[in-house]
Amino acid sequence: MLSFHYSLRPIITTMKSQLNACLLFERKYILYTKRTYSxxxxxxxxxxxxxxxxxxxxxxxxxxxxxxMIIDVREPEEIQSTGQIPSSINIPLKSVHEALDCMSEEDFRCLYCREKPALSDELIFYCKTGRRSTIALNQALKLGYVNSKNYLGSWTEWSKKSKLH
Known part of the structure; x- marks a missing residue:
């Protein structure tokens, strides 16, 4: 079971023997997994x-x-097998930079059936567990999307809690 708490205290949770942690470091959350990254x-x-x-x-x-704009950065195959948050669009992580930076407004509209966001629009990224959406968030911020946010609970939390309603 994976859970996220939005407090100033560090937390560690476990899900199927994969360690996930959300720690507060220099007033910022840091997500860790067992995977190895540079x-x-x-x-x-x-x-x-x-x-x-x-x-x-x-x-x-x-x-x-x-x-x-709610953006699911998982791969299309993941979404087909699990579903997605209502009103979200799918822009896989590997395509986020191109879609937000290089793609014309017309191409964006044709591909995602939504207007390309302005730099001041609010973007909310999510994935399965919060790691890829954090990468997408940082990409958007570097491109100037100043109102970008991250749903750290992502699909794992949404799918669990939405069944309760």
Missing amino acids: EKETLESTMVDPKRVVSYDDMLKIIYQPEK
């Missing part, structure tokens, strides 16, 4: 400012706010 990738891609973290309760409201 030190540079880990430091750059796993630090999340707590102000950029969206909770499950926040997501319950955001799905009804069409001006906010």
Whole structure:
């Protein structure tokens, strides 16, 4: 069972023998997994400012706010086998930079059936467990999307909690 708490205390949770942790370091959350990444990738891609973290309760409201763009960065095959958060669009992690930076507004609209977001629009990224969405968040911030956020609970939390409602 994977859970995320949005507090200033470090937490560690376990899911199917894969260690996942969300620790507070220099007032930023850092996600860790048993997978091995280069030190540079880990430091750059796993630090999340707590102000950029969206909770499950926040997501319950955001799905009804069409001006906010919810982006699922999992691969299409993952979504086909599990489903996705309502009103989200799928832009796989490997395509996020190109879609947000290089793609024309017309191409974006044709491919994702949504207007390409402006730099000031609110983007909310999620994946399965929060790691890939953290990478996507950092890419968006580097491109100037200043209102980007991350749903750290991601699909794992959503699929569990949405069954309770």
